[in-house]
Structure formats: structure tokens, C-alpha cells
Amino acid sequence: MTWSLDALAERRVRYADLVPCRNAFVDTRSPGSDRKENFTIIGPGVAESADQHVHIVEPHGFNVGGARQPDGCLNSQHSHEGAEVFVVHTGRWRLFFGAEREDGTLDIGPGDVVSVPIHMFRGFEKLDAGTGFLWVVLGGDDPGRVHWAPSVFDLAREHGLILLKGGRLVDLAAGETLPDDAELETAPSASEIARLVTPSPDRLAQCLVRHDALHADRSSPLAGEGVEECPVIAPAAGADGIGPGPITGWWPHGFQLRVLRLAEGAATPRYHCEDPEVLFVQSGRARVVCEAGELDLVAGDTFTSPQGWEHRIIADVDAELVVVRGGDAPVGPCLAA
Structure with a gap:
């Protein structure tokens, strides 16, 4: 679509x-x-x-x-x-x-x-x-x-x-x-x-998980220069190799939660998710960019990515986004060829 x-x-x-x-x-x-x-x-x-x-x-x-x-x-x-x-x-x-x-x-x-x-x-x-x-x-x-x-x-x-x-x-x-x-x-x-x-x-x-205790996982497909992804809630390891933990829980969640950090001017690779993905801007400002153009996101905004939709995220200033992906072990980001 x-x-x-x-x-x-x-x-x-x-x-x-x-x-x-x-x-x-x-x-x-x-x-x-x-x-x-x-x-x-x-x-x-x-x-x-x-x-x-x-x-x-x-x-x-x-x-x-x-x-x-x-x-x-x-x-x-x-x-x-x-x-x-x-x-x-x-x-x-x-x-x-x-x-x-x-x-x-x-x-x-x-x-x-x-x-x-x-x-x-x-x-x-x-x-x-x-x-x-x-x-x-x-x-x-x-x-x-x-x-x-x-x-x-x-x-x-x-x-x-x-x-x-x-x-x-x-x-x-x-x-x-x-x-x-x-x-x-x-x-x-x-x-x-x-x-x-x-x-x-x-x-x-x-x-x-305290904010100052967040740790990036270098195995994230989105990681790169100025971009890091920190696991927060992962009841089981995702298909991208991140997890479980640090919060696993002894009750079902049905989703994983991570924090995506981007330095000013940094960008993720182009990717899509087969699972539901919701972005919340904790701080800073970012743009979601796709073939149709771009949408800006500022602190406090929530955006839900269409499943299978290819896009990338670019930070205009240092930015921190909370990312929720559906499923206890989601497939995670699939990078564009």
C-alpha cells in the first residue's frame, strides 16, 4: 500500500x-x-x-x-x-x-x-x-x-x-x-x-529501568553513527537478537519497549516493521522520512508506523524516542535492500 x-x-x-x-x-x-x-x-x-x-x-x-x-x-x-x-x-x-x-x-x-x-x-x-x-x-x-x-x-x-x-x-x-x-x-x-x-x-x-541506566545494544539493526537502540522491556529475545531484558516480567506484556537515541543530524537506515511499531518522542525533535515526504515529530508526539511501510528517522537535534513493537518477540526492523 x-x-x-x-x-x-x-x-x-x-x-x-x-x-x-x-x-x-x-x-x-x-x-x-x-x-x-x-x-x-x-x-x-x-x-x-x-x-x-x-x-x-x-x-x-x-x-x-x-x-x-x-x-x-x-x-x-x-x-x-x-x-x-x-x-x-x-x-x-x-x-x-x-x-x-x-x-x-x-x-x-x-x-x-x-x-x-x-x-x-x-x-x-x-x-x-x-x-x-x-x-x-x-x-x-x-x-x-x-x-x-x-x-x-x-x-x-x-x-x-x-x-x-x-x-x-x-x-x-x-x-x-x-x-x-x-x-x-x-x-x-x-x-x-x-x-x-x-x-x-x-x-x-x-x-x-532508570533513564541513566539505559545501555545501547550494538546488535540493533538501526545502530550506526550517532544512532543507538537501548532495550528496556523484552520478555524474550527478538528476531534482531536483542533481549531478553532488562525488564522481562513474570506476566505477559505482548510488546517490547526500547529507547532509540539519535545525535543531531544522525539518521537510521531505511527500514520497515512487519509488527506494529509506535514511536513516542521523549525529547528533542525528529523527522520520519519516506517516499511520500516527511513528517516532523516533536517532544510529546506519538506516531504509529504502518506495518510494512519503509521509512527512516532523522534527528534535527539530539533526540530520544521510545519505541514499542508488538509481540513478545517481534521480528524487529527489516532493512531496505
Whole structure:
């Protein structure tokens, strides 16, 4: 298939054009959580509100979203059935573990990547002044529902929000009414909470890669003068010989995540991917160049490459891109002849 620049531009989501949802979840009015913005960039996401805007609906085998919060803003304690990966774009953040934040914390900053294990409670708070943004990858085309801690339900009721079974949110304070046959979602029981065990600190440390600990793998097909690719999440070795690790996880991800670094003026070879490939500009500025022309990408932008589409990436200034490729062991970049 031949891709026009107009069609390719539809696959680029500018940070400046992100459409937030401010009532995405049942905790949206809870004190401390009422200023957060949620984004669904690729895929249906996990929002409980029909107001959530989806930027790109095409299935990828994983979902991409985001959270934007000012200082002191909380995301309440919850658990996921599938992978949830945080890439810190801006700001400093603190993750809280346990149903009531009793199992410890982890502080993360720009460029850090953490894959929080499934079947455990987590929440997070923006720590420093100003607004920060987390870029988030969720496993699967259907990432499942969020499971909230008991205190979240109590606060939601106080502020007129009711969650139905199946994940639909009813806003009583806005005049919505419960359907006659409504079945209310209930807080997890003590036995259910007991099954959502927080791993030990040593175990959780295996789920984090600090930005300053990224290491390039010279076997990357994209590596060259001024270009290096750093593995971050690789449950298994890809066909390009990179991986597994440093984050492997003891739960399925369904994707690999890497960081591509380009010095000013550097360029990758021409290549295509048979697997889904999503690019997120962590810092700097780059261009995606193909026969039809080029698209510019700036910090905070997300772009999804068409499968089988030949292109190269050129950096106008020093740039760092997060790369997500579908599958636990993707084929990876196939260089042009």
C-alpha cells in the first residue's frame, strides 16, 4: 500500500492536540484526584466514562494512553489484569503500593520506565511543581478493567459517582439515574485483596529501568553513527537478537519497549516493521522520512508506523524516542535492500 502524507499525518498524535478526559474514572471527584487528565491515544483503553476520546482506534495488540497531572494530584489505588507500563515524560512522580498505600513507594523521574506487575494495587502522585505527563502502554487489544481499592468506592459515593458492573460510570451529581436493572460494582473482598499481593522490593526493582541506566545494544539493526537502540522491556529475545531484558516480567506484556537515541543530524537506515511499531518522542525533535515526504515529530508526539511501510528517522537535534513493537518477540526492523 502507498501511504500519502495526509494519511500518515492521521497516524500522528500531537501532544498539543491530545484530547483529555477529566471524568474518566470513578475517582474523578475524590479529593486530590479531581485535577487529573486521562488520555486514550491508541486503542480503547480502560476508561469508565463514555466521554473518553480515542485518538487512534486501530488495534495494535497493545494500548497507548497517558496521564497528565499537576503537583499533588493523585491517581487512586487500583489493580490491572494486564501489563501497565509508565514512561515518565515530564515531572517527578511517586508510586504507592498496596490497597491503602501500605506496601511502600517508588519515586520515578523523566526518562524512567517502570512496568508495574499485574494483580497488585498501585497508585501515583505528581510530586514536583507544575504539570507532568506519563506516557502509558497497556497490554492487549482489550486491556480489561480497572479494579479499585475499597476506599475508592467510598469516596466516589460521597461525590455522586457510581460504578456499574461491566465498567460503566453513572454520575448522580450530574443528574444521571441508575438503570432499573443496574448491578453495582462492589469493592473487593478481604479474600480478593489478599490475593493481590505486592511483590518484595527486590522483585519490584526488576521492573524498573532508570533513564541513566539505559545501555545501547550494538546488535540493533538501526545502530550506526550517532544512532543507538537501548532495550528496556523484552520478555524474550527478538528476531534482531536483542533481549531478553532488562525488564522481562513474570506476566505477559505482548510488546517490547526500547529507547532509540539519535545525535543531531544522525539518521537510521531505511527500514520497515512487519509488527506494529509506535514511536513516542521523549525529547528533542525528529523527522520520519519516506517516499511520500516527511513528517516532523516533536517532544510529546506519538506516531504509529504502518506495518510494512519503509521509512527512516532523522534527528534535527539530539533526540530520544521510545519505541514499542508488538509481540513478545517481534521480528524487529527489516532493512531496505
